[in-house]
Amino acid sequence: MEVTARAPGKIILTGEHAVVHGSTAVAASIDLYTTITLQIPSDSDASDGLLKIKLEDMGLEFSWPVEKIKDALPDLGNPLSSQPQSCSHESLKSIASLVEEQNIPEAKIELASGLYAFLWMYTSIHGYKPATAIVTSTLPLGSGLGSSASFCVSVSAALLALTSAVSLDLGHKGWLSFREDNLELVNKWAYEGEKIIHGKPSGIDNTVSTFGNMIMFKSGKLTRMKSSMPLRMLITNTKVGRNTKALVAGVSERTLRHPEAMNAVFIAVDYISKELSSIIQSPAADPLSLTEKEEKLEELMEMNQGLLQCMGVSHASIETVLRTTLKYKLSSKLTGAGGGGCVLTLLPTCILLFL
Ligand SMILES: Nc1ncnc2c1ncn2[C@@H]1O[C@H](COP(=O)(O)OP(=O)(O)OP(=O)(O)O)[C@@H](O)[C@H]1O
Ligand SMILES: C[C@@](O)(CCO)CC(=O)[O-]
Numbered sequence: 468m469e470v471t472a473r474a475p476g477k478i479i480l481t482g483e484h485a486v487v488h489g490s491t492a493v494a495a496s497i498d499l500y501t502t503i504t505l506q507i508p509s510d511s512d513a514s515d516g517l518l519k520i521k522l523e524d525m526g527l528e529f530s531w532p533v534e535k536i537k538d539a540l541p542d543l544g545n546p547l548s549s550q551p552q553s554c555s556h557e558s559l560k561s562i563a564s565l566v567e568e569q570n571i572p573e574a575k576i577e578l579a580s581g582l583y584a585f586l587w588m589y590t591s592i593h594g595y596k597p598a599t600a601i602v603t604s605t606l607p608l609g610s611g612l613g614s615s616a617s618f619c620v621s622v623s624a625a626l627l628a629l630t631s632a633v634s635l636d637l638g639h640k641g642w643l644s645f646r647e648d649n650l651e652l653v654n655k656w657a658y659e660g661e662k663i664i665h666g667k668p669s670g671i672d673n674t675v676s677t678f679g680n681m682i683m684f685k686s687g688k689l690t691r692m693k694s695s696m697p698l699r700m701l702i703t704n705t706k707v708g709r710n711t712k713a714l715v716a717g718v719s720e721r722t723l724r725h726p727e728a729m730n731a732v733f734i735a736v737d738y739i740s741k742e743l744s745s746i747i748q749s750p751a752a753d754p755l756s757l758t759e760k761e762e763k764l765e766e767l768m769e770m771n772q773g774l775l776q777c778m779g780v781s782h783a784s785i786e787t788v789l790r791t792t793l794k795y796k797l798s799s800k801l802t803g804a805g806g807g808g809c810v811l812t813l814l815p816t817c818i819l820l821f822l
């Protein structure tokens with residue numbers, strides 16, 4: 468049995484971090500993907516008894532004898548793919564020791580959490596079957612474009628596609644697609660993976676990667692959006708590495724130190740996201756001209772960036788991009804967890820006329 472699945476990365480237009488604390492955020496999927504090919508030999512005699520994962524872009528391969536996985540995680544004998552399970556502290560410790568034995572190069576140690584998520588989702592859904600997974604990605608890892616969520620969603624989709632828990636419909640451009648209820652299952656498993664990588668994710672990244680297009684997200688609930696205006700964003704990668712788990716934890720610590728001030732910040736972000744979504748979706752016959760709408764969006768992005776600074780997640784490299792784009796009268800904000808990573812700049816239609 469073999470399947471190939473892919474899932475997109477994302478940008479967050481407004482509301483990152485605050486969404487973890489219950490505010491509204493707006494996100495859109497982008498045309499960069501993580502792709503996974505999963506092969507599970509149907510004849511156990513034809514297999515080498517290993518669970519392998521090849522990260523092709525990095526030229527890395529990791530493998531474990533399935534018997535060893537069984538010894539480390541003995542309680543997963545009866546996988547129930549239709550019931551997403553959270554990884555307990557004990558299971559995570561066992562998975563960490565399986566990964567530790569692989570001697571990941573020090574410069575790539577951040578990959579460990581992705582491997583934890585893979586091992587948890589694989590064994591929870593398929594038990595101790597030998598298999599090979601080959602992963603490639605056009606997304607920069609750890610840069611704010613949702614590489615972790617797109618990895619988890621593609622893994623979850625590939626794993627579920629090879630079970631009887633889902634049925635696939637003929638999709639578009641040669642890809643099969645999941646039905647809506649099956650997409651929810653894909654999303655729930657991906658969220659369990661994101662929890663292992665991020666610690667305390669809001670679920671927005673895996674949700675937009677699973678359902679695509681543009682969404683508004685608050686307290687675990689998604690509302691699909693329909694944009695009524697052109698919206699072009701320039702994405703600048705500062706190439707400053709960072710880790711979402713640490714940044715999310717930093718905001719939570721600041722919230723514990725200054726609960727009232729931070730709650731006021733989160734409320735302001737909630738209003739910003741709601742206003743941005745209503746502008747983006749306002750009917751074309753709206754009295755505001757396109758230029759007026761774009762000016763409002765620019766102002767809202769600037770306000771959100773200011774509040775992200777209050778949360779302590781900006782970075783000197785992000786500020787450099789902000790100053791540079793401002794020279795051309797363009798508005799920018801960080802996207803994703805910040806601390807480096809990527810910056811969004813709105814490209815208004817008047818600029819595009821000159822390109
Ligand atoms: N293709 C992949 N293969 C293996 N692991 C991956 C892959 N993509 C992402 N990961 C895992 O996700 C981690 C990066 O996740 P992180 O949440 O820090 O950044 P991000 O998802 O790119 O940004 P953000 O969460 O701000 O959108 C990597 O260090 C790795 O553990
Ligand atoms: C920083 C954050 O808000 C978005 C990361 O893309 C974390 C999350 O919502 O899980």
Ligand SMILES: [Mg+2]
Pocket residue numbers: 613614615616665672711
């Ligand atoms: Mg992430």
